[in-house]
Amino acid sequence: MIALMLPPLAEAQSAGTILFKSGNAIITRADQSVHPIFQHDAVLNGDTIDTKDGRVQIGFIDGGKISLQPETIYKINQYSFSGAQDGTEYAFTELIKGGLRAVSGLIGHQTPDRYQLATPVATIGIRGTQFTAIFLGNKLVMTTQQGSVDVCNAGGCRNAIAGQSISTSSKQSQPQHTHETANISTAPPSVSKPVYVQAEHLGKDRISAVVTDSVMQASLTDLSGTGNNPPGTPPDPNAPTTNTQTDILLSGIMQQGAVNYALLDGTLASNANNNLSRYQTQDIDLQLIAANLNDFYSDAFVSMGQVRGSINNQNVGLLSYIAGDATQPANLLQLANLNTPLQYNVLASTAPVLGNQGRTVAIGTANTVTGSLSVNFATYAYSYGLNIPLGPLTYTLAGNNTLTAGSAEFANNGSITSNFNNIGCIAGCNGVMRDASGNLATIVGRFIGPAAERAGIQYGFNIGQTHALTGSIVLGR
Known part of the structure; x- marks a missing residue:
């Protein structure tokens, strides 16, 4: 359905920028070339990001942001925005596996019907919002942090407002409300106290x-x-x-x-x-x-x-x-x-x-x-x-x-x-x-x-x- 709605894809069109990257994350371009990810790299329509053991944060051209946790594969099918509501704006992406936290930009606020996140078992649609989604072991859990989120598949649709969660495990099973929460882990804490200042005398606690x-x-x-x-x-x-x-x-x-x-x-x-x-x-x-x-x-x-x-x-x-x-x-x-x-x-x-x-x-x-x-x-x-x-x-x-x-x-x-x-x-x-x-x-x-x-x-x-x-x-x- 998403593929049918997409207009012709502009070659190498920029969808956003890598705001942060850690670990060994890689990006596969539409031409199947594979590259390591660096901060400030452009992300393009057709790109697939594999975070491996790292984390990646993307800033999109409409002001939206996505944070990807380790062991996540995420694809940008089409992300287009001219700066105005002119019918060319689209934000169609795909969570293949893993977890993410999304903060929608102008597309999600102005034309929410043109913002969709696909997963193997359901499609997530929003109304100007923030949400977390995890897809592991063929199970999707989505938690709304702000606004309103729809989770839909062949079995039907279910809506969740802030504080509510929805889960489903197959394309045919209607999504249901759940007490589970889609939690994204934070970066691991430092294992030792850092050396705060170089070329200065450090005390026994390693602080200058x-x-x-x-x-x-x-x-x-x-x-x-x-x-x-x-x-x-x-x-x-x-x-x-x-x-x-x-x-x-x-x-x-x-x-x-x-x-x-x-x-x-x-x-x-x-x-x-x-x-x-x-x-x-x-x-x-x-x-x-x-x-x-x-x-x-x-x-x-x-x-x-x-x-x-x-x-x-x-x-x-x-x-x-x-x-x-x-x-x-x-x-x-x-x-x-x-x-x-x-x-x-x-x-x-x-x-x-x-x-x-x-x-x-x-x-x-x-x-x-x-x-x-x-x-x-x-x-x-x-x-x-x-x-x-x-x-x-x-x-x-x-x-x-x-x-x-x-x-x-x-x-x-x-x-x-x-x-x-x-x-x-x-x-x-x-x-x-x-x-x-x-x-x-x-x-x-x-x-x-x-x-x-x-x-x-x-x-x-x-x-x-x-x-x-x-x-x-x-x-x-």
């Missing part, structure tokens, strides 16, 4: 003395406004570990260069006793230790800070993060009714960090970035100008671009200049971040809050051939 001396004296939960204590209040040493479900932007410098991730629906945990914290998704186990209480910001919509730690056991230098729920596609579409652009001004910023191959060379001062972001949600246009000081130098980032309709993510590879006749960029300044398509960018951002009350921006650019400057900014309208 520099970090230990400056570690914050409040839990990340209290700083994010979800705890009972005001920001800055020393935590109770006997307090239990607390967890918060949220989305996160993460950037920093590792040995192989700059990294940035845009992660959704992970669990942020903090321990008030030793201030160690962790952010986990299906794909990433990020272990953190806070570096400076003065480099944290929080309000009702967002929290921001700098940390040291490891990503899936790989040591990292100083990272900056912005945590807060991304604005949903339907809410962003409502903002298109506004007649005038929205103006966002800088509320807070982390200290700019100058790094060189994973080592911190210099750190600026928190809350010194100035500038603004102007967004016209009706025309999908935005522009920005940011001033980032580091010692006597001030770097200016400027640019403009267009948004993807209904997507909370944006990125731009704009201009980079400095004061004193551009002396700071005399050896060259270039963006080192990556947008959703894997292209180089100067800034990567996200709208945060139910009505895009906040914008989080992370910047990263090379200074010459060996150094890079990174940091995070929260803006409010």
Whole structure:
């Protein structure tokens, strides 16, 4: 049925991008060629992804996301989106085996009849939603996290709203509600404490003395406004570990260069006793230790800070993060009714960090970035100008671009200049971040809050051939 509904397939049409990959995952193209998967690779119509022992997260062209767990085979039959409801939009994919978590994009919200996930025993259709599906041993279990999901086959259809699950074991048996839950495991925890800082004296607990001396004296939960204590209040040493479900932007410098991730629906945990914290998704186990209480910001919509730690056991230098729920596609579409652009001004910023191959060379001062972001949600246009000081130098980032309709993510590879006749960029300044398509960018951002009350921006650019400057900014309208 799905095959009959498909229009002619455009050759090598891009359906999305690999946002994250771990393990030995491979991709088989429509021409049957097999390739290893790397972060920022394009995924094409006709591709089949086999995660093997790894995990893969895909960002699709309509803003949708799929996270695939280990031992999963997933095929993209056709994923087409022009940015408008013009009859060409399709999201037809297939779970051959394994498990996945899906967050639908604009196709699922605007034209849900054109979004279908096929399995060997039933087809899953949605109405703008989030769901988890597992197909193992000829049995499908689907659990709805948000919205409404239909599971249909030759035996009939069954609908599940948030919190409900449906199961079936054959094409002819009508799907039934079940008390089983489709659970996707998170990335395995680190097996040992990471070495947090290179080229620094490490104590017996393997934590840098520099970090230990400056570690914050409040839990990340209290700083994010979800705890009972005001920001800055020393935590109770006997307090239990607390967890918060949220989305996160993460950037920093590792040995192989700059990294940035845009992660959704992970669990942020903090321990008030030793201030160690962790952010986990299906794909990433990020272990953190806070570096400076003065480099944290929080309000009702967002929290921001700098940390040291490891990503899936790989040591990292100083990272900056912005945590807060991304604005949903339907809410962003409502903002298109506004007649005038929205103006966002800088509320807070982390200290700019100058790094060189994973080592911190210099750190600026928190809350010194100035500038603004102007967004016209009706025309999908935005522009920005940011001033980032580091010692006597001030770097200016400027640019403009267009948004993807209904997507909370944006990125731009704009201009980079400095004061004193551009002396700071005399050896060259270039963006080192990556947008959703894997292209180089100067800034990567996200709208945060139910009505895009906040914008989080992370910047990263090379200074010459060996150094890079990174940091995070929260803006409010």
